[in-house]
Amino acid sequence: MMKLTVIVPCYNEEEALPFFYEEIKKTEAAMPYAEFELIFIDDGSGDRTLEVVKDLAVKDEKVKYISFSRNFGKEAAMYAGLKNASGDIAVIMDADLQDPPSLLPEMYRAITQEGFDSVATRRVTRQGEPPVRSFFARMFYRIINKISKTEIVDGARDYRMMNRKFINALLDIREYSRFSKGLYGWVGFKTKWLEYENKERVAGKTKWSFWKLFLYSIEGIVAFSTGPLAIASVLGVLMLGVGGIAILFIIVRQLLFGGSAFGWPSMVCIILLMGGLQLFCTGILGVYLSKAYLEVKERWNPDGKYQCIAGRTAGHRNPVV
Structure with a gap:
């Protein structure tokens, strides 16, 4: 039995966490061949996210948490999760259930039985997203793939499962300004892609405004292209x-x-x-x-x-x- 660490970056996800925890426990019950570990990273939330996570940790010994002193951003949260993951395999997921837990068994099989080092996901549709935001997202992927030698797949999510070799390669890269979508492609390894349709948030509101996404795209271009x-x-x-x-x-x-x-x-x-x-x-x-x-x-x-x-x-x- 291999240990699977589920890394969940959280920023003001008080409303979504109960739904996420319920769904991940259902998935865990459907995967008796894997030992689960849950790591929630509270990224300086201003609501009751940390209190909800603490309550989960009290009733479930498999739940662990990390709390930042302020909001450092999702990239820092993902790095902290990988740094503290003790599993043979780790997966990064959002707490809003836009990353379907139902894909975990297939991702797990791809790594343990099919010989892949990581399993990545991408959205094939952008239903529910503002048209302007979708247009600029597609343009970003076109531009960065033309000016960068590192391939960044259009619609790629941070929802990714990886084995220990892949995790260690990411942790060896200690850049301050991280752009994980590019780092995943840069380290290489054998990756399987899974496609799925866009999912709506189960609760709460997105924390990614158009301006924040624009600044994030600039970070990506600067990090992976001269x-x-x-x-x-x-x-x-x-x-x-x-x-x-x-x-x-x-x-x-x-x-x-x-x-x-x-x-x-x-x-x-x-x-x-x-x-x-x-x-x-x-x-x-x-x-x-x-x-x-x-x-x-x-x-x-x-x-x-x-x-x-x-x-x-x-x-x-x-x-x-």
Whole structure:
């Protein structure tokens, strides 16, 4: 019997927790071949979330909890859950039941019997979501997959089950600004994807406003692409090209008609040339900065040593086993 740790980040989920606990206990009863451990992470909630979790821990010895001193965000909560998970397998789930517990048996079989290291989920529909939010979500996935070498699946959820090898690889990455959807793809390993239709919250309101999601998407782009740093170079080259063409146009016009090389046209050309040159040089600095940025992250291993995880190279260079 393998131990399964269920990690549940919670932020103001007082209303949803009783429903979640009831459903997860039903799933546990349907999986007698797995030993369950529940870890609730109270992410600085302002309601009675912590009190509800404490009550559950009193009546159920399998329930554990972690309480943050303030709201640090879901990424910090997921990391804390993985750090304290004692199971051979761990799964991250939301407390609002938008992550169906009914998928747990299939996910568990995929890891224990089919040889997968992780089982990820993605939504195939966005029913119940505002159209504007759905549009920008799809655009985000298109953009980040074009400018990043790490694949991030459209509609991917944080609802994911993983074995101990996968967990340890994630914990070895000690970045402060984490974007787990990208880290899952970056560490690699054999992953199975499960698709399901969007589920409505069982209770309470979503804590993810459009602005918070926008800031989170910026975090993801910055964390897994150095493309924005190269934009300055591209703009600089374009401005240099436009400035050069404009100067040639003014010279030809001066030779043919006269009186064209004075006043604002020549000033605009000078501004374009100087601005383009400055942007181009800034872009070159950005390329060097991106190299330093990737080195500082030390994604291969926190102690600076390269390693090979289960036959897969964890770093970009030759690994030391």
